[in-house]
Each structure stands twice: as C-alpha cells, then as structure tokens.
Amino acid sequence: MSDSRPNYTPRPMSSATTYALGALALVVVVAIAIVAVRNGRQDELPVRNDGYGAVHNAAVVSVLGADGTILLGRPDAAKTIDIFEDPLCPACAMVERAYGQELAQRVDDGKLAIRYHYVNFLDKQSGSGDYSTRAIAAVECVAAAGSGPVYSQFQHTLFTSKQPKEGGDSDLTNQQLADIARESGAPADAVQCVVSGAKVEAAKANAKIASDALKVLNDGKVATPSVFDGTNRQDMNNHNWVAEVAGA
Structure with a gap:
C-alpha cells in the first residue's frame, strides 16, 4: 500500500x-x-423553615394503619395529605431536607396531617438487598408506639443524615436502625421490634399495597417522592406547595 x-x-x-x-x-x-x-x-431545593426541626407538639400522634400507612398529625387536623416514599430514595431525602421542617410546623399547628405510604422498589439498590423493606419495618415499629414527635424525628433522621447511598456497598443494620430509634426517643419495646425485624414480613406486604395505591394515583407509575392533596399531585419544584395545601 x-x-x-x-x-x-x-x-x-x-x-x-x-x-x-x-x-x-x-x-x-x-x-x-x-x-x-x-x-x-x-x-x-432551598430549606424551608430551617431551624424548626421535627414535630414537637405532644398532641401530635402517629397511627399505624392495618395497610401499613402511617398517619402523623393532631386528631383535629384540618386536612390530610399523602406522601409516598422509599427509604433509599435520594430525591425523597432532598424533599425531606427542603420541606420536612415546614411540614412539621404545619402538623404541629394542626393545619396538616400526613399519611405516609412506604414502597420498597429500591431494595435491590441497597448493599444488603433489603434495606428499604427493613427500614419500612423500623418506621412501622416506631409509629406503632403512638408518639408523633418520636416518629417524626426518626423518619426525618432516616431520610436525611442517616440515609444510605443508593447503589452503595453497605447500608444500616437492624441494630443501627434500632439505635437511631432509641436516640429519637422510641420506647424499649419499639426498639426491640426494630432489632428483631418483627415487622419485616408485614412491611413487604404493606409496600406492595403502597405501590399499587401509587400506581392508581400516578398513571400506573411508581415514582418517589410523590405527594398528593386528594388526587392532585404536588409539584416539588413549587417552593410554596406546603403553604398552598395547608391553606396559608
């Protein structure tokens, strides 16, 4: 050539x-x-009401439903909204950081109650292969104790400073989840419930119920975080959505 x-x-x-x-x-x-x-x-997203913290009104209770939903609010709350989350979801953590404290104040004031629905579609993206399910079981244990401030603190911590990395090599053990529950103020029986994984099987079934409910509301898609005021999905990029749904 x-x-x-x-x-x-x-x-x-x-x-x-x-x-x-x-x-x-x-x-x-x-x-x-x-x-x-x-x-x-x-x-x-900008942090709203920074410095307020988690729910701290003793009148706020947490109620674990038979379907795994967790209702956080005062008995006389004016309105209830629905939040769908996966414990390993980074976007859920971002929304919790941005709006969690503003939501907590609205809950304390009785303007909002929140019905949490937890899904576990990110289990396979966790180091243990079942972190989302075990974390759901843990929040169910804590919620069943009935204290709104304790549940709120535990939930906020799991979704912010203690959330494992999606796709990471490791996550939190049951003992570590239990330690966070104890630090959040959970009673001994709730802490033991987390350590033993007593609600893991129920959490699997409840996550399926939550997933099916989300598909109905969200055009057949399971996407988190999703927040609904009735059947109206809220835009998380609208920085005023909490005030708007609370009516103030």
Missing part, C-alpha cells in the same frame, strides 16, 4: 500562539466547571 502522507512538515508554533491557545483552553475549562456547578445547584 502506498504511503499517501503529504511531504509537508508544519512549522513549530510560536510561543505567543502556544500561550494564546493555553489561555483559551483555560477559559473553556473554567466555563465548563461553572456550568457543571450551576447544573448541580439546579437539583437542590
């Missing part, structure tokens, strides 16, 4: 040209970095 390369030797670039190209490359790199940072920030 003949060599078709031209008999042309390019002249070396001058120092000035080299510096100019280097400066241009630096500008491009900086521009890309700025775009990347901005795009990353678009995924963040």
Whole structure:
C-alpha cells in the first residue's frame, strides 16, 4: 500500500500562539466547571423553615394503619395529605431536607396531617438487598408506639443524615436502625421490634399495597417522592406547595 502522507512538515508554533491557545483552553475549562456547578445547584431545593426541626407538639400522634400507612398529625387536623416514599430514595431525602421542617410546623399547628405510604422498589439498590423493606419495618415499629414527635424525628433522621447511598456497598443494620430509634426517643419495646425485624414480613406486604395505591394515583407509575392533596399531585419544584395545601 502506498504511503499517501503529504511531504509537508508544519512549522513549530510560536510561543505567543502556544500561550494564546493555553489561555483559551483555560477559559473553556473554567466555563465548563461553572456550568457543571450551576447544573448541580439546579437539583437542590432551598430549606424551608430551617431551624424548626421535627414535630414537637405532644398532641401530635402517629397511627399505624392495618395497610401499613402511617398517619402523623393532631386528631383535629384540618386536612390530610399523602406522601409516598422509599427509604433509599435520594430525591425523597432532598424533599425531606427542603420541606420536612415546614411540614412539621404545619402538623404541629394542626393545619396538616400526613399519611405516609412506604414502597420498597429500591431494595435491590441497597448493599444488603433489603434495606428499604427493613427500614419500612423500623418506621412501622416506631409509629406503632403512638408518639408523633418520636416518629417524626426518626423518619426525618432516616431520610436525611442517616440515609444510605443508593447503589452503595453497605447500608444500616437492624441494630443501627434500632439505635437511631432509641436516640429519637422510641420506647424499649419499639426498639426491640426494630432489632428483631418483627415487622419485616408485614412491611413487604404493606409496600406492595403502597405501590399499587401509587400506581392508581400516578398513571400506573411508581415514582418517589410523590405527594398528593386528594388526587392532585404536588409539584416539588413549587417552593410554596406546603403553604398552598395547608391553606396559608
């Protein structure tokens, strides 16, 4: 095969040209970095009512339903909304960080009650292979004790500072979940319920019920987090959605 390369030797670039190209490359790199940072920030939500914390009104109770739903609110709450979450869902953690404290205040004030529905479709993305189910069992144990502030603190912690990484190599053991429950103020029998995994089988069945309910409300899709005011799904990018559903 003949060599078709031209008999042309390019002249070396001058120092000035080299510096100019280097400066241009630096500008491009900086521009890309700025775009990347901005795009990353678009995924963040501002924290509402920062500093309020979890529910702390002793009049707020947690009620574990036969179907695994957990109702958090005062008995005289004006309205109930429904929240669907998976304990391993990063977007659920983002929403909890952004709106959890604002929701807690509305619950304390009696303007809202929250009915939590937990799904476990991310089990396979956990290190243990069943973290979502075990975490659901844990929140059921804590909710069954009846204290709204304790359940709220436990739920908030699981979805924020203690949430394992989706797709990670490890997650929380039952003992670690129980330790968080104890630190949240759960009584000894609830802590033992978490350690023993007493509600794991029930949690599996209840997660299926929650998943089916979510499909009905969400055009056949299981996507978390999903928040509904009746049959109306709320837009988490609308920073005022909590105030709007609470009517204030």
